[in-house]
Amino acid sequence: MKESSRNWKQLKMIYEDYAIFTPGPVKMSEEILQVGAEQTPYFRNSEFSDVTFACEKGLLDMVNAPDGSKVIFLTASGTAGMEAAIMNLLNENDNALVVNGGGFGARFMGICATHAIPHTNFKVANTNLADIESLAPKENYTALVVNAHETSVGHLYDLDAMGDYAEKNDMLFIVDAISMLVTDPLDMQKSNIDVVIASSQKGLALPPGLTMVILSPKALDKLQDINSVYFDFKDYLTNGERGQSPYTPAVTIMLQLHARLEQIKNRGGIGQSIASAKEVADYFRKSIKALPLKEYTPYMPNAMTTLTPTDGKSAMEIVNALETGYKVMVCPNGGVERDVVFRVSHMGEMTKEYTDILIDALHDYYDVARPS
Amino acid sequence: MKESSRNWKQLKMIYEDYAIFTPGPVKMSEEILQVGAEQTPYFRNSEFSDVTFACEKGLLDMVNAPDGSKVIFLTASGTAGMEAAIMNLLNENDNALVVNGGGFGARFMGICATHAIPHTNFKVANTNLADIESLAPKENYTALVVNAHETSVGHLYDLDAMGDYAEKNDMLFIVDAISMLVTDPLDMQKSNIDVVIASSQKGLALPPGLTMVILSPKALDKLQDINSVYFDFKDYLTNGERGQSPYTPAVTIMLQLHARLEQIKNRGGIGQSIASAKEVADYFRKSIKALPLKEYTPYMPNAMTTLTPTDGKSAMEIVNALETGYKVMVCPNGGVERDVVFRVSHMGEMTKEYTDILIDALHDYYDVARPS
Numbered sequence: 074m075k076e077s078s079r080n081w082k083q084l085k086m087i088y089e090d091y092a093i094f095t096p097g098p099v100k101m102s103e104e105i106l107q108v109g110a111e112q113t114p115y116f117r118n119s120e121f122s123d124v125t126f127a128c129e130k131g132l133l134d135m136v137n138a139p140d141g142s143k144v145i146f147l148t149a150s151g152t153a154g155m156e157a158a159i160m161n162l163l164n165e166n167d168n169a170l171v172v173n174g175g176g177f178g179a180r181f182m183g184i185c186a187t188h189a190i191p192h193t194n195f196k197v198a199n200t201n202l203a204d205i206e207s208l209a210p211k212e213n214y215t216a217l218v219v220n221a222h223e224t225s226v227g228h229l230y231d232l233d234a235m236g237d238y239a240e241k242n243d244m245l246f247i248v249d250a251i252s253m254l255v256t257d258p259l260d261m262q263k264s265n266i267d268v269v270i271a272s273s274q275k276g277l278a279l280p281p282g283l284t285m286v287i288l289s290p291k292a293l294d295k296l297q298d299i300n301s302v303y304f305d306f307k308d309y310l311t312n313g314e315r316g317q318s319p320y321t322p323a324v325t326i327m328l329q330l331h332a333r334l335e336q337i338k339n340r341g342g343i344g345q346s347i348a349s350a351k352e353v354a355d356y357f358r359k360s361i362k363a364l365p366l367k368e369y370t371p372y373m374p375n376a377m378t379t380l381t382p383t384d385g386k387s388a389m390e391i392v393n394a395l396e397t398g399y400k401v402m403v404c405p406n407g408g409v410e411r412d413v414v415f416r417v418s419h420m421g422e423m424t425k426e427y428t429d430i431l432i433d434a435l436h437d438y439y440d441v442a443r444p445s
Numbered sequence: 446m447k448e449s450s451r452n453w454k455q456l457k458m459i460y461e462d463y464a465i466f467t468p469g470p471v472k473m474s475e476e477i478l479q480v481g482a483e484q485t486p487y488f489r490n491s492e493f494s495d496v497t498f499a500c501e502k503g504l505l506d507m508v509n510a511p512d513g514s515k516v517i518f519l520t521a522s523g524t525a526g527m528e529a530a531i532m533n534l535l536n537e538n539d540n541a542l543v544v545n546g547g548g549f550g551a552r553f554m555g556i557c558a559t560h561a562i563p564h565t566n567f568k569v570a571n572t573n574l575a576d577i578e579s580l581a582p583k584e585n586y587t588a589l590v591v592n593a594h595e596t597s598v599g600h601l602y603d604l605d606a607m608g609d610y611a612e613k614n615d616m617l618f619i620v621d622a623i624s625m626l627v628t629d630p631l632d633m634q635k636s637n638i639d640v641v642i643a644s645s646q647k648g649l650a651l652p653p654g655l656t657m658v659i660l661s662p663k664a665l666d667k668l669q670d671i672n673s674v675y676f677d678f679k680d681y682l683t684n685g686e687r688g689q690s691p692y693t694p695a696v697t698i699m700l701q702l703h704a705r706l707e708q709i710k711n712r713g714g715i716g717q718s719i720a721s722a723k724e725v726a727d728y729f730r731k732s733i734k735a736l737p738l739k740e741y742t743p744y745m746p747n748a749m750t751t752l753t754p755t756d757g758k759s760a761m762e763i764v765n766a767l768e769t770g771y772k773v774m775v776c777p778n779g780g781v782e783r784d785v786v787f788r789v790s791h792m793g794e795m796t797k798e799y800t801d802i803l804i805d806a807l808h809d810y811y812d813v814a815r816p817s
Contacts, residue, residue, distance in 0.1 A: 086492050087486045087492050087493065087496070087700070088483050088484070088486065091486070091487075093484065093486075093487065095487040097693065098484075098485035098486065098487065098488070098696055100484065101484060101485065106481075106482045106483070106484070107482060109478075109481035109482050109697065110478045110479060110481050110482035111460050111478070112460070112465065112470075112472060112473060112478070113470035113473065113646065113652045113653065114459045114460065114463070114465075114470065115463075115465065115467040115470065115774050115776070116470070117776075117777075120458050120459050121459065124459070148520075148521055148522045148525075148653065148654050149520055149521050149525070149675065150520045150675075150692040150693045150694075151692070151693065152674065152675055152691075152692040152693075153520075153521070153675045153692070156673070156674045156675050180674075183674060184674050187672055187673065187674050188672060189672075272693075274485065274693060274696075280485045280695075280696065280697040280698075281485065281520065281693045281694065281695060281696055281697070282520050282654040282655075282695040282697075282698065283654075300559055300560060300561075301528070301559065302524065302528045302552075302555060302556050302559050303521065303522075303524055303525045303528050319524075320522040320523070320524040320525070321469065321522045321523065321524075321644075321646060321653045322522075322653065323652075323653060323654040324470060324646075324652065324653055325481065325652040325653070325654075326652075326654065328459070402487050404487070404489075405489075
């Protein structure tokens with residue numbers, strides 16, 4: 074065991090006042106953090122059931138879910154939500170068209186392979202799939218699976234076009250909205266979406282550990298018996314009728330979600346949150362025009378900006394310089410993209426003033442005067 | 446959506462200053478709660494890896510794990526740890542002897558059935574299995590599976606006797622220690638334990654959402670490829686080599702675990718924590734001797750006291766009276782035991798003084814003067 078003083082120093086370092094622009098965990102509001110300092114209450118009672126019901130209602134309203142939709146609250150990371158959705162909804166008689174535009178698309182591919190779901194690797198690049206009709210392979214598919222925001226590269230797909238295509242071809246439309254909910258528009262009814270997967274530590278700006286799967290009536294009809302105890306959605310739905318869950322929920326994060334949904338409402342609703350994220354993202358992109366950094370994709374979400382150095386610098390070097398020189402955390406990529414791109418999140422408790430910290434740091438790093 | 450004022454009232458009610466004696470969530474210390482109010486830091490870096498390594502080391506020391514043991518950190522509830530352990534370690538060639546002394550034993554049975562693991566329902570009552578040698582069915586088994594503390598009724602098994610039996614018969618010994626770690630002794634080497642499952646919201650006194658599976662070298666050798674992405678232990682071990690996890694960890698709870706392990710050490714070590722829990726449990730049991738309440742089992746852990754009314758009163762009625770009349774939360778049982786037993790936890794930030802709140806409430810409720 075390391076020395077106590079050493080451990081304390083590690084914690085201090087972790088909590089030091091860095092400006093946070095990583096795409097999860099993201100900066101949280103003081104109001105939400107204060108809930109994290111409360112004793113976790115007992116939850117097998119009607120008070121906590123009411124909290125669960127309010128969270129469900131708030132989420133369904135936020136995504137304009139069709140009447141009769143339900144929310145599964147999983148104590149787990151987002152990947153568990155992706156896997157559980159596939160396990161509960163698809164089987165060997167399905168044929169899934171999996172959009173694969175990066176690391177998270179590849180993860181959906183791996184999940185389908187692990188569970189022996191017939192699937193096609195719909196490899197895409199340089200398109201937001203507004204033209205999915207002409208691009209998609211001409212096969213019969215039963216499901217369309219996509220990460221609405223492919224977070225590994227910061228690429229947002231056109232959910233309306235995809236939903237039209239899914240409806241026309243009678244496909245179940247499964248959308249991982251983990252890194253775009255709250256910052257970018259998502260409308261289940263308008264885009265014919267049957268399943269939405271969301272997670273606590275992105276746009277919802279809560280600590281990680283809670284994942285939500287929103288199911289339309291069409292998805293609910295398709296739920297099957299599965300060989301899993303922890304991911305059995307039917308069990309969650311039965312318990313959900315009384316506002317409870319089969320296993321200990323992430324009580325504290327549920328209470329933070331409850332407070333956060335109130336906060337979003339009090340700040341003018343989900344439309345206002347999306348507009349605010351767009352304003353901050355636009356401001357950031359405009360403010361760094363003078364720097365040798367290029368936007369990696371023309372299809373960026375409000376949630377994130379992905380940048381490529383145009384002067385031969387390594388992206389990783391910039392990430393490190395921002396952290397050590399300016400106490401600003403942005404997000405590197407791994408593998409082959411390590412030197413090619415870095416990512417700047419606009420999710421969470423973001424303002425133009427807060428984003429100025431990063432904008433100023435980048436100008437100072439490049440020794441370029443910031444245009445006034 | 447309910448009115449904002451209504452929701453706020455719900456939250457206020459939940460957080461009202463109840464004395465908490467429920468077996469998870471349990472009362473947390475101020476020090477741990479304060480970590481919950483910190484911004485969740487970025488975690489794909491060496492600072493967080495160091496935290497993970499320190500947590501692993503601290504847990505391995507706490508249970509006296511054999512050299513070469515590893516810890517899997519799952520973002521999930523305890524049931525996921527139970528299921529993942531079975532999935533990763535047993536298959537159709539195994540034959541598991543599952544101790545079933547209540548709701549959690551039944552859960553292990555269900556998990557084995559779901560994953561088609563041959564198993565025997567070792568139904569037990571009125572024994573702590575010190576005599577497992579004579580009680581166990583005379584079949585060839587490959588694994589012994591037990592909830593060390595069957596929390597549904599507050600019954601603690603004799604891990605030493607079970608471990609001797611498991612070793613003699615060359616069985617893998619899988620122990621769910623969720624509701625007894627930190628309050629009751631557990632020694633992997635002394636009791637020949639191969640797998641320990643632990644969870645954040647019990648004796649560790651952290652918010653729910655983090656589950657740990659500790660694997661001995663013998664268990665590590667037996668790990669198999671499984672049809673699961675989220676529960677694939679091999680993937681966790683590979684990432685664990687650099688102090689990371691394949692999916693977003695419960696970062697905040699990990700940091701709270703780090704602080705909690707330090708706290709346990711600073712308070713005199715795990716032996717001191719166990720002694721303190723025993724002192725509080727003994728004090729409580731001694732202090733209610735004058736009341737018409739009977740201990741439900743002679744094999745109670747330090748973690749919890751399970752009580753049965755001897756005057757014909759309904760256990761549920763007592764639970765409700767304590768909550769509404771005294772702002773004291775104890776834990777009811779469900780189903781047929783609803784009127785028969787209620788449970789009092791001694792896990793978490795417990796002292797004699799704090800326990801006096803409950804002792805005094807019970808005496809007042811029964812209108813019996815507390816002996817001085």
